[in-house]
Amino acid sequence: MAENNKNASAGNIPAKPKPAVPGAAKPAAPVAAKPATPVASKPAPPVASKPAPAQSGVYKPPVDRPNQNPYKDSRLSPLGAWFQERFYVVLPVIDYLKKKEVPKHRLSFWYYFGGLALFFFIVQILTGLLLLQYYKPTESEAFASFVFIQKEIPFGWLLRQIHAWSANLMALMAFIHMFSTFFMKSYRKPRELMWVSGFILLVLTLGFGFTGYLLPWNELAFFATQVGTETPKVAPGGALLVSILRGGEDVSGETLTRMFSMHVVLLPGLILLLLSAHLALVQILGTSAPIGYKESGLIKGYEKFFPTFLAKDGIGWLIGFALLVYLAVVYPWGIGVKADALSPAPLGIKPEWYFWAEFQMLKDLKFEGGELVAIVLLTIGGLVWAAVPFLDRRASQEQKSPIFTFLGLAVLAFLLINTYRVYLEYGW
Ligand code: HEM
Numbered sequence: 001m002a003e004n005n006k007n008a009s010a011g012n013i014p015a016k017p018k019p020a021v022p023g024a025a026k027p028a029a030p031v032a033a034k035p036a037t038p039v040a041s042k043p044a045p046p047v048a049s050k051p052a053p054a055q056s057g058v059y060k061p062p063v064d065r066p067n068q069n070p071y072k073d074s075r076l077s078p079l080g081a082w083f084q085e086r087f088y089v090v091l092p093v094i095d096y097l098k099k100k101e102v103p104k105h106r107l108s109f110w111y112y113f114g115g116l117a118l119f120f121f122i123v124q125i126l127t128g129l130l131l132l133q134y135y136k137p138t139e140s141e142a143f144a145s146f147v148f149i150q151k152e153i154p155f156g157w158l159l160r161q162i163h164a165w166s167a168n169l170m171a172l173m174a175f176i177h178m179f180s181t182f183f184m185k186s187y188r189k190p191r192e193l194m195w196v197s198g199f200i201l202l203v204l205t206l207g208f209g210f211t212g213y214l215l216p217w218n219e220l221a222f223f224a225t226q227v228g229t230e231t232p233k234v235a236p237g238g239a240l241l242v243s244i245l246r247g248g249e250d251v252s253g254e255t256l257t258r259m260f261s262m263h264v265v266l267l268p269g270l271i272l273l274l275l276s277a278h279l280a281l282v283q284i285l286g287t288s289a290p291i292g293y294k295e296s297g298l299i300k301g302y303e304k305f306f307p308t309f310l311a312k313d314g315i316g317w318l319i320g321f322a323l324l325v326y327l328a329v330v331y332p333w334g335i336g337v338k339a340d341a342l343s344p345a346p347l348g349i350k351p352e353w354y355f356w357a358e359f360q361m362l363k364d365l366k367f368e369g370g371e372l373v374a375i376v377l378l379t380i381g382g383l384v385w386a387a388v389p390f391l392d393r394r395a396s397q398e399q400k401s402p403i404f405t406f407l408g409l410a411v412l413a414f415l416l417i418n419t420y421r422v423y424l425e426y427g428w
Helices: 005-012 078-099 108-132 142-151 156-183 192-213 219-228 238-246 253-285 305-330 353-364 370-386 402-426
Strands: 101-104 301-304
Touching: 078 305, 101 108, 101 305, 108 156, 108 192, 108 253, 108 305, 142 156, 156 192, 156 305, 156 353, 156 402, 192 219, 192 253, 192 353, 192 370, 238 253, 301 305, 353 370, 353 402
Parallel strands: none
Antiparallel strands: 101 301
């Protein structure tokens, strides 16, 4: 199961106290209820001077460290030494990273997509902060400020294009990462919460796309948001949700303010929280290998997370960055025409590609009550998908679970086929 998990569990679960042994340099701390009694008939052989671990519930890093700051005498530059003296408490974390190992096997390639999603998220934060310096989130100024960024600000066009492309690549990487962890059954015990936190991260990522779409305040975004925020109305309580999202009956300048505040404050705050939990779990529980790989000798070895895997991640990030710049320069996104609530909706209104599958499903169920059926099915489907680690009992016992593999294939087919159908009808 957890290939490199030995260290992690060793660090978390305090070991059982050894009985006090005559001859031991440091006897174990007495256990309150039953004091340790020397065994009279068969004296135990003397043991080397290894101190028994303290029995407390306090987290103990997986590194035995009798000296509080064993680094204080190491050779460092004066500046390095200055920091080390003050921050030696974080050194166990570095030790931990150095101990973490990533299994090498024929599917290891898929381990890079989580890191790539993280990379594109960092790009979003940086470019978003810069765009914020010029963007004006009001009905009258939003579109003009976009044109200004694109045409007047030095490299403003590049900034905007990178932000738009990186949003798409982040969503794509999150999808690839989700399906690769699904098919490798990385969600199995004890990684259930990695899956659940990842699922919420995907929902937040899609929320970023949805709220960001309206910000240029162009015609396409305006009417797509109109359609997108209309759909939940058919569900019970949906009308309230719609009026909260829109800030009124219709899509208006109020909606823009709400989408903007969600896009730059609420969602980044939530995603940072979830991401911290997700990445902390990755470090604590380590990287898993597919079921049965270890037993069948399919693991070719292990590589250190720090620095080997991280360096390879870095190469992936460089390739990701090159791709981003290429797409931004060669395939720029248009600005469109300014939204006008009074003009008729143009033909071909569609959401962004990562909502196409659901969009197509809504179109397919165009009978009386069909929208509600679609919403109920999608909600139940999403909840089942989020709960997969708790439902797949076989995988949590390290046994293959073909039924869940089939479920994953069915979900993937639904997404791909419906997305392709929208592409055929509307084009890109
Ligand atoms: C913003 C989106 C996300 C980011 C930035 C992210 C980041 C990461 C990173 C860096 C790793 C460690 C390296 C790796 O195995 O790829 C990881 C592992 C993992 N992630 Fe995510 N993730 C995201 C979304 C998701 C989603 C949508 C899911 C599933 C619903 C998910 C489930 C997992 C699982 C189960 C692991 C453990 C893999 C293993 O132990 O083998 N993540 N994630």
